[in-house]
Amino acid sequence: MSVVPLRSGVQTEPSSGHAQPVAMIEIDRVSQMFETSGRRSHLALSDISLTIEDGAFVSILGPSGCGKSTLLYIVGGFVTPTAGIAKVKGKAITGPGPDRGPVFQEFALFPWKNVLGNVMYGLRQQGVKRAEAEAQSRRLIEMVGLKGYESFYPKELSGGMKQRVAIARTLAYHPEVLLMDEPFGALDAHTRTRLQNDLLNIWERDRKTVLFVTHSVDEAVFLSDKVVVMTRSPGRIKQIVDIDLPRPRRRADLLLDPHYQKYVVDIEKLIDDVLEDELHP
């Protein structure tokens, strides 16, 4: 575990270019309680504090039921925390907004709109003129590798293609933060790898802040600057691991990289500890 640097407090982001790191998202002692059937309440998140710097790619990693998606929904403004406060650019989050764009595992595309219609939707909502929205959307569709599929409807597309559309639809309205909720969880391994590579390529261009929820250790290490490892019941942050691997990263190159392997193994061990703790508290 010694290689994995323990992170406490804020640290400068090497890629940000700012002397002082700018906090994009601040999560301050957030707890989330859910009422379950039988009038018992379940503590999904307990006292979570986390700061995410502008331009950082941060993954939240943990077993299912550790509240990692809930944390993302709180940042999205879709769920209001029971206690604590979440802020984006210093302002308390009171609801969803176009500064934070979600991408869900379930794609959540609008099935009555074709690919172009889906990608244009957010831009039109922001008041962008049709011709301009269409031109921008066509460029984005090309960027996610779906040129020629503009007039296809979601049900005519494969899972991987749907997720490409969903990513383009969210990128279209220029959110400052991408909130990705296990976006590649429903895809086969091959498609997942391709989308991970493509996501990194897209991210390298404009370095948006990304909050990425996953239960895959490989995926988290490969993509992220920081991996937040969570425990379950109640959801707590076990450790924050900095991933100090050079970018741009290619998956094929990284797989043999001993540093990458070390990160993966160390985090696997951390998660084993987490499970051990749960069995023998």
Next chain:
Amino acid sequence: MSASLLGRRLSPLLACIGLLCIWQVAALVLNTDSFPTALEAIRTIPSILGDHEALLNILDSLRRMVIGLVLAALVSIPLGLMMGRVRAVASFFNPLLMVVYPVPKAALMPVIMLWLGVGDVSKTLVIFLGVSIPIIYHSFQGAKAVEEKMLWSGAAMGLSAPQRMFRIVLPAALPEILTGCRTGLVLALITMVTSEMIARQNGAGNILFNALDMAQYETVFAMIIIIGAMGIILDAAFEKLRGRLVRWSEPDFDIPLSFS
């Protein structure tokens, strides 16, 4: 046109011809005045449709049916969608609808006639009541099934709650809503005839039951064919419209209930 497509197009026609053949044989075997043969009934149709008075009656019926159906859709769709998305609205209206559901709406006709007379208003109201519940129910189901994450995606784009209702819930629930409207269309036709059976003033149902009173059985059965044909044509037209509106959700096959 491929053989299978030809078969699909022709089979409803063959089914109708088969039914008429059975009718013809049964009428010849039974041989009573009150059961004319299919051919006799069909021969009577032109005289009904050629009669100016009868045609106006049938058009009156259709007008009431369309008005009743459209008004019901205008009220029921928003109500059903609200019930599907707002729990309080659902728990308020659900018990009310449960009480109203099993009541045959035509049975309310005598009471409504006492209040509103035997004219268009009463009949249209009964049609309205008759078709509302399936449309409400299907709109409700459709709205309830809308994926939460789809609404969240819309909210993140900046859609307000009413905008999400109109621009996400409504289109997402549209296939289910139109299924309700299709059921409503058939019910509207049934309620239309029943209402005219009770409030005998004019309309297709009136022609039918007047003929029955006067023992003109050919006319009775001719009217049954005409009403049945109206149902088939309206349903086919509606299916065409529905197919166009929700092509994006169409499964790969459809039950060929209509001629479309």
